Amino acid sequence: MYRFFFKRFLDLIIAALVFLIFLPLFLLTTILLFFANRGKPFFFQKRPGKDERVFSVMKFKTMTDEKDAKGKLLPDYKRTTRIGGFVRRYSIDEIPQLLNVIKGDMSLIGPRPLLVSYLPLYNAVQRRRHAIRPGITGWAQVNGRNTISWEKKFEYDVWYVDHYSFSLDAKIIVLTILKVFKREGINAEDTIPMRPFKGTGEKKGMI
DSSP states (O other): OIIIIIHHHHHHHHHHHHHHHTHHHHHHHHHHHHHHTTSOOEEEEEEEOGGGOEEEEEEEOOBOOOBOTTSOBOOHHHHBOHHHHHHHHTTGGGTTHHHHHHHTSOEEESSOOOOGGGGGGOOTTGGGGGGSOOEEEOTTGGGTGGGSOHHHHHHHHHHHHHHOOHHHHHHHHHHHHHHHHHTOSSOSSTTSOOOOOOOOOTTTTOO
């Protein structure tokens, strides 16, 4: 019953309530990033959701679009604004995704939505992470986030798809809150993302 009805029902109710609670912070951050990013407080990017249906994920924009003399974007750490670094460090950039949850593109808990360009690189097992809605946080995020390998992250994602329940989701929410305050599982340099996924191959990448 939880999988077929209550998970989505709780997603909608909790996401709406949390968004209302954080509305003042959402508005303040929007204003600050509006000025820091020259009128662009939000970042939109296409990501695959349930059944690999592509949607636009919404986050706060923590980096400028500054380029070098050759027209190439500067490294992330050079483009990250002071307010952007703070927003990312304390996961404030995830707040707009509550709107994705309310809309139905995402869940509060589930495998994180990754880049569309990764779709051809997954093996048959890894593709099963798209059997459910992606989440703002998930089992992989509370078990290492950016400090674990892609293979291990996908292993956690697929395990969650097979085992998610109300009690497991409640545990992930609690662990996520604790990790945000402790800032665990994040790279030492908060503005440096995890290395891009290059694929694992059908045999070598099976998990």
